[in-house]
Amino acid sequence: MSEANIIVEQTQTVNEQNVQVPGADNLSAETQVAHEVTLFAEPIWAFGSFTVTNSLINSWIVVLIILVLAVFIRQGLKTIPSRFQTAVETIVDGALNLADSVTGDRIKTLKIFPLAFGVFLFILLNNWLGLLPGVGSIGFIATQGHQQIFVPLLRGATADFNTTLALALMSVIGANIFGIVAVGAWKYFNKFVNLKALASIPRKIIKEPTIIMVNPIKFFVGLIEIIGEFAKIASLSFRLFGNIFAGEVLLTSIAIMIAFIAPIPFIFLEIIIGIVQALIFSMLTLVYFSVAATAEEH
Numbered sequence: 001m002s003e004a005n006i007i008v009e010q011t012q013t014v015n016e017q018n019v020q021v022p023g024a025d026n027l028s029a030e031t032q033v034a035h036e037v038t039l040f041a042e043p044i045w046a047f048g049s050f051t052v053t054n055s056l057i058n059s060w061i062v063v064l065i066i067l068v069l070a071v072f073i074r075q076g077l078k079t080i081p082s083r084f085q086t087a088v089e090t091i092v093d094g095a096l097n098l099a100d101s102v103t104g105d106r107i108k109t110l111k112i113f114p115l116a117f118g119v120f121l122f123i124l125l126n127n128w129l130g131l132l133p134g135v136g137s138i139g140f141i142a143t144q145g146h147q148q149i150f151v152p153l154l155r156g157a158t159a160d161f162n163t164t165l166a167l168a169l170m171s172v173i174g175a176n177i178f179g180i181v182a183v184g185a186w187k188y189f190n191k192f193v194n195l196k197a198l199a200s201i202p203r204k205i206i207k208e209p210t211i212i213m214v215n216p217i218k219f220f221v222g223l224i225e226i227i228g229e230f231a232k233i234a235s236l237s238f239r240l241f242g243n244i245f246a247g248e249v250l251l252t253s254i255a256i257m258i259a260f261i262a263p264i265p266f267i268f269l270e271i272i273i274g275i276v277q278a279l280i281f282s283m284l285t286l287v288y289f290s291v292a293a294t295a296e297e298h
Helices: 002-007 054-075 085-101 104-128 161-183 185-192 195-199 211-257 263-292
Strands: 041-046 048-051 139-146 145-153
Touching: 002 161, 002 185, 048 054, 054 104, 085 104, 085 195, 104 161, 161 185, 161 211, 161 263, 185 211, 195 211, 211 263
Parallel strands: none
Antiparallel strands: 041 048, 139 145
16 A cells, blocks of 8 residues: 555545545535545445445456466467567476475376466465555545545455455365365365274274274364364465555555655565465465375375
């Protein structure tokens, strides 16, 4: 979020701030225009019961950028690669090798890589798009109760918990579906509710007396794994949201104190954080898919 967000900060009057905001000419001298950093994305318009928020618009823009980029690269593929094609192939090859270090198998990597790399690009572009001038500072004035509030047209999508939660749900649920397909429904079910361990106790208790202690532990560990799946969702969503939202609040706070030059180092820091957070999310997605596709005995 750029320093321009501070134009209409903390319910100060338009006359006191002496700023220009869309629609300010139509406001009376006593009207207050407020804009605060909110945890939620502001609604822009609605189609029936479907509400379009400023972070959703940002997500659509990122999807459009990825789509155009993909079509451009696909149309430009040549037997003798250009410099741009060589650069893209180098990036993809490096990403595949990095994914191999997680999965340990190129065949498994090729199955998971398109999703993980797509998630990386989506998160990275959303993280960076939230730093551009105008994102969070260009908008309109809306009436909320007896107060006039400034609503930005665009907001970094990964600074909205709804977006990060949706990404986390997709990653965890997708990993479980992938695991069911890879190892079979019954084997995958026994990772969590280990009925097989309980059923084997009567058959093996004479030869292995310790099984009466070990297998119940395996059963309860499986139940704990169910809780772990929900913990994955919370961890992925809150980590990404917290880092990106905190970065926007930091830039806003720095811009309040010194509007020029001072925020620049922090913007570069946020660019790096954007890369790191996108990489962490995509790598964890790879790990979840890889572990889900591994049979329990392995």
